[in-house]
Amino acid sequence: MKTTIPTLDLTRNYARIKGEIKEALEEVLEGQHFILGPEVGKFEEECARYLGGGVSAVSCASGTDALFLALMALDIGEGDEVITTPYSFFATASCITRLGATPVFVDVDPRTYNVDCERVLNAVTPRTKAFLPVHIFGQMAPLEEVADQLASRGIPIVEDAAQAFGSWRSIDGKPMRAGAVGTLGCFSFFPTKNLGGYGDGGLITTTDRKLADRLKKLRVHGAGKTYYHDEVGLNSRLDTLQAAILRVKLRHLEEWNEERRRVSGRYSALFAEYGLLDAITPPAELQGNYHIYHQYVVKARRRDELQHFLDEEGIVSRIYYPVSLHLQRCFSFLGHKEGDFPVSEQLSRETLALPVFPELTMEEQRRIVSAAAEFYGKNV
Ligand SMILES: *Cc1c(COP(=O)(O)O)cnc(C)c1O
Secondary structure, three states: OOOOEOOOOHHHHHHHHHHHHHHHHHHHHHHOOOEOOHHHHHHHHHHHHHHOOOOEEEEEOOHHHHHHHHHHHOOOOOOOEEEEOOOOOOHHHHHHHOOOOEEEEOOEOOOOOOEOHHHOHHHOOOOEEEEEOEOHHHOOOOOHHHHHHHHHOOOOEEEEOOOOOOOEEEEOOEEEEOOOOOOEEEEEOOOOOOOOOOOOOEEEEEOOHHHHHHHHHHOEOOEEEOOEEOOOOOEOOOEHHHHHHHHHHHHHHHHHHHHHHHHHHHHHHHHHHOOOOOOEEOOOOOOOEEOOOOOEEEEEOOHHHHHHHHHHOOEOOEOOOOOOHHHOHHHHHHOOOOOOOHHHHHHHHHEEEEOOOOOOOHHHHHHHHHHHHHHOOOOO
8 A cells, every 4th residue: 555645744744843832832821821812912923024014913713704804894895896716715705795795706817826917907896895816826916917006996905815924926126925915914824724823813914004903903892992892893813822833833934935835846847857748737936926835736637537546546636626706506696607707617627736735755746746647648
């Protein structure tokens, strides 16, 4: 029996930082301060400093809540429209409909899988209240292409940066991190994200002090002072244990993102070496982008058969995302049909996420690529 190669092996990551994590947890346990404790404030400051661009950071209970709170802080509700992508995780669209607003989808760029910024302005109507792009799989969308024109119409950008902690893009010659370009940025610390906690967690960034203050109230039931409620908010806080863990992991993130990039570079080289580039299209990295490869997603010929073959070889791959958001049953009230966003739909049929994590070895990658070569009948 061959050993299984998982899409992500968190045990290897834990082995690298075990000592530091145990020390950090012990400190919180000794202090017995579990909700919004001192570690949370320190973690928020460290995130703000790391992300740059003069942002403040407000943590919360999940990436989904980060998106929901961000739209709440912009007073988005019934009758409003939010422009977004159909090729993302569910939460990107559900945070819009849960507030009574309508997601207006714009199809994606077939090279990067990110929302096609050139088409965004065509989707603007008098009801548009925000643009919610996703930095899909860890590569930033080129937001500067539409930022000024949206700003002149008073439309804020809310970045869904749940998959892109530490990713950046050169804008006007300056490196700008995901989450520091729009009016608001939203992050997730779900355990499988590239900066993942050991449970749920999320973060919202903003350069607008007023929005930061409002978000700090909204995450504690809308209370400015405990038991005095200015508005109705959520119970959505990052717990102190998660903050302590995430502070340890943030110290290593640059190194781990570099390692993800190395793994991704090795895949491209191996596809070429095995003569696979007519069957497998590696992900494209746009000029000026520092892609952190939260996921390594290729387009593959006969995708479903390839996935089945890899599975039999003990290689786990995943499909992100098998159903475009406009075709989800729960959104049928929006009245979309197949063919409305053809690029997104085609990606749903053709893309495959291969194992990627900092500790993935060259030997494992060779096994993965040589299995693919065998599937496509290449001489190996
Ligand atoms: C993971 C993810 C979210 C939601 O984050 P949770 O912490 O799981 O709630 C939102 N958007 C995208 C693009 C994601 O990948």
